[in-house]
Amino acid sequence: MRYLKATAQDLCGNGRADTVILHFYQQQPAAPDALIYETVGLDMTVDGKVDLQLAGERQPDSLDFDKRLLASFADSFLKLNWFNPARQWQRTLILYVDHFGKTGKPNAIKLDFHEPAASGGAVPLIYNVAAYDGDSDGVLESFTNSDVDRNGVADKADKELIRSLCTTFLALNWYEV
Template sequence: MRYLKATAQDISGNGRADTVILHFYQKHPDGPDELMDEMLAVDVSGNGEIDLQWTQDGSSTLDKHQLKTFAEAVLKLGWFNRAGYWTRSLNVFVAHYAKTTRPNAVTLAFHACDPATRRASMIYKAAAYDGDGDGVLESFTNSDVDHNGIANNADKELIRAIGTSFLSMNWHQA
């Protein structure tokens, strides 16, 4: 199984996420997960749009537009860390495939690390579903992913944006 771990940080100290670190992992059943690729995306201007992108090897096989779209959606979540901290992260993965082998469930797993024990645990999950196998995510869990206290259409659109951009990167395919 492959998954994408996104960690957002407030590097500028303005109380909003402005940097997204993306780690692309391959899960191995008999060993530790393997880091396959890494990206950094930065909103320098503070307008919620990614201005700079950097890849581990300087040229990623992943499309920069797709990565920009994904990172901009992560910035909107409100699930971020202060500069230098790595306590919160988001793991995105395909949870289920249809009989046609198309992904039909994408999970967003929100993790937080307890500073005292240094152990990460899943705090909550959100998911997007393709119920009819047409490649479009049209059903969503009722989750407050933007952390404004209300689970509404804005949250569903964020789940859709993250799920759709994750699928467009084809990282779920081995």
């Protein structure tokens, strides 16, 4: 299974996420998960949009990711309000395809929000969210009712944010049938 692990940080110390780190992993049987690709996006103007991307070293067999898609995903991720103070890695988001339809297309995408309970402890699942394509037509139609932007209300803005994250994740093609 392939999955994307996203982390945001507030490196400027202004109380807003300004850095997004994306790690693309491949699970390996009887071995640790392999980090295939890493990229970092920086919001230098604090406008909620990535201004600069720094790509890490790619494994030879990894996909060639479109920088615009990576920036689009990072921009949506910045809106989540799920970030860490500078140089901390407690809060993470993991996205993966949970189920494929009869046509072989993804029809369930999961977003798992993790945060450790104590320093150095395991990283428990805080909550998860899902998006579904019930008829395998490539359009996400239903979503779990969750307050992903953490403003205290589960509303249309949350659904649009889930849709944006999942649609961009699917466009990156970081999944296996």
